[in-house]
Amino acid sequence: MPAKIIIITNQKGGAGKTNAAVHLAGTAVRRHFKTLLIDADKQGTATKWVAQAEEGQQHKIRVMGLAMAEAKIAQEVKQYVDDYDLIIVDCPPSVDSPIPQVMLMIADLAIVPIVPKPGDLWASTDLLELAERASTMNPDLKVRLLGSNVIANLAMSKHSLSSMATMRDNAPLFQTRLHQRTAYVEAMLTGDSVHYFGSSAKAAIKEIEALFDEVMLGLNLQAPKARSKK
Template identity: 30%
Template structure:
């Protein structure tokens, strides 16, 4: 039985796409799932994180990594899904062809969206792309600032965008960036923090959706 393919997509840069992809991948590997990450973003941020992880952990990285782009993407992702329980694709912003391939390959498209007007407006093309490929979407409200009334209002607006919204929200926490600099996840480097709990809760919520 092939594994689940989750594409993390967002047409707007800076939404926390790669951060979310890396942290979810580790969270799933920590519950004894075989995980592969696929970097098709030309910026290669996920690949850089993986290379840092290899150095920091003496090669014991706990997951598989592939950097690829172009027409070979779908075939490579399908191959990885035969050998892994989960494949996480970090897709590029502003790249219609690459993003479409990544979305088409997915069982679920995970869309991080920050509670800001610009981010909310920029999310619509990603939703439209997923609908055109008939792939379900899960919006993840990301980088939520503490005690911000504007954020509360925008979160309600995001919930009205016509796509499922994850119950778990991810806060704007420095632990996420700090963990990536070390080639790790917050569930490894900051285990007893709310940041780690949020990632674990979101990872479990997504897995639960896949069993429906």
């Protein structure tokens, strides 16, 4: 089966796209999915993050920089669909860039992380409109919003998350949200996801695993290990 393509996209800078992309990739690797992380952002944060891993480190994430491909990125990505189970694409913070535009045309799932604050919600509307238009041409595309960098017990976060839940009929909100946690920031220096920290990052691991479960359910995916037992 060709790889499922998941893109993490939002025009808003600092929404948590790279954080979600690397963490989903780190979780996918641990669940035995053949995973390719594509860094489609010229800032190269995902590439630099993964490059922090030490020689021989377990659960290494494979990353490829394709920001320079611009509008040709879809053709480039298609070359790898038979070699992987999952391709996760960290998009640049832009709605005018050809990258989100063409990737929405071939993606199975577009995850739109939004920090639950009014300004961040407003700044995401153009991208959501772009995704809605793309859905008419790519009927397989699922669009999901993700509460990102969420401050727990903050009235503003709760209010913004409930607005996100009803923002778009065809872009439901993941039940799981990624809370603001230092473990996510510190993971950058490990070249890995928060799993690297083991039990000291229990809460973060639990939520990223729950998010991955929702992704698998949405894409009707089975973990490769379970599949091979059949």
